[in-house]
Amino acid sequence: MNDEFYRQILNKQQLAEAVPSNKEITAWAMQVIRLLFPEQSKKVFISIGQLQDEFAKLEDELLHIMNATKACVDCDNKNRAKGFFEQLPELYRILNTDIQAIFRGDPAARSEFxxxxxxxxxxAISFYRLAHSLWQFDVPLLPxxxxxxxHTKTGIDIHPAADIDEYFYIDHGTGIVIGETSRIGKNVKLYQGVTLGALSVEKNMADTKRHPTVEDDxxxxxxxxxxxxxxxxxxxxVIGGNVWLTKSVEPYSTVYHSPLIKVLKNSK
Incomplete structure (x- = not known):
């Protein structure tokens, strides 16, 4: 193997070292979620000022992470980090609608806690909402x-660019895939194994709408x-289990898969 081969690896290594690890980035997001929802943490804050200080630290950390990625030379990362944290009250409001949708929709849920x-x-929805907000601020890589x-924690794969409205409810969830250009309205409920995908995955379709639109309710x-x-x-x-759809359906439709099932009675 020649020296050029090793130089290529070393150059990539230097770039990778400058970018915080995935563990550091996801830990930052987890801290944001835990501040918004202290139900997930035992940490206690005794004043508004203390909470403000914690959010300010996380804003500084986000700025550091964005600067370290160096994926955008002329971007105003300081204003983007500030903008992300200024919209947190709206993000918090929307996440609370998701909590309400899950609690109201699942008889097994005993409390919002x-x-x-x-x-x-x-x-999965919490991480998607954070990632989608960063995506809207044109933050690269992090979303x-x-x-x-x-996805690795839950089996739920939601692209950060997908457009999902409030009161979103995922039940069970494992195996759900929501593609990049999907649009989902209010009060939508998805069960495990649902795919909102593309008919074609050709690279030249990157800037086109490839994934379905799901309207309200x-x-x-x-x-x-x-x-x-x-x-x-x-x-x-209502779209039934195991349905395969590549065409639109009218409002108030019920679509279901009807397999042929035979039940045989065993002789005594």
Whole structure:
């Protein structure tokens, strides 16, 4: 092997060393979530001033992380970090609607505290909401690190660019995939194994809408696969389990898969 091979690896190593580890980045996000929802932490704050100081530290840490990535030469990272933290009250409001949707929609949920502390759906939604906000501020790399971390923890894969409205409810969640250009309205409930995907994954489609739109008040049951950027699930529809959809459905539709099932009675 020649020296050029080793030089290429060393150059990449220097770039990697400058960027905080994925563990540091996800730890920062976890601290933000724990400040918003102290149900996830035993840390106690005794004053508004103390909380303000904690958020200020996290803003400084975000600025450091963004500067270290060096993925954007002319970006005003200081204002982007400030903007992210200024919109936290709205992010907090939306996350609380997600908590309410899960608590109201799941008979097994005994309290909102339980939802916050134990539900993988809320964990994944929390990281998605943080990542989506960073995505909207054109922060590179970090949003994908955050949503992929949630993916590894929960099996729920939500692209940070997906547009998801409030009162979002994921039940069970394992195996859910929500693609980059998906749009999801208010009061939508997804069960495990749902895919909102693309009909084609060709690279030249990167800047086109490739994933479905799901309107308000839709329920999609486990294993349903809905594909295509022009596919719209009309509001107040119910999509049954294991359905395969590549065409739009009208509002108030019920779509279901009807397999042929035989039950044989054993002779005595």
């Amino acid at each position: 339980e939802v916050i502390r134990t539900y993988p759906g809320f964990f 994908r690190i955050l949503t992929e971390y949630a 839709v329920v999609i049951y486990s294993g349903a696969t809905i594909l295509g950027g022009e596919t719209v699930i009309g509001h107040n529809s």
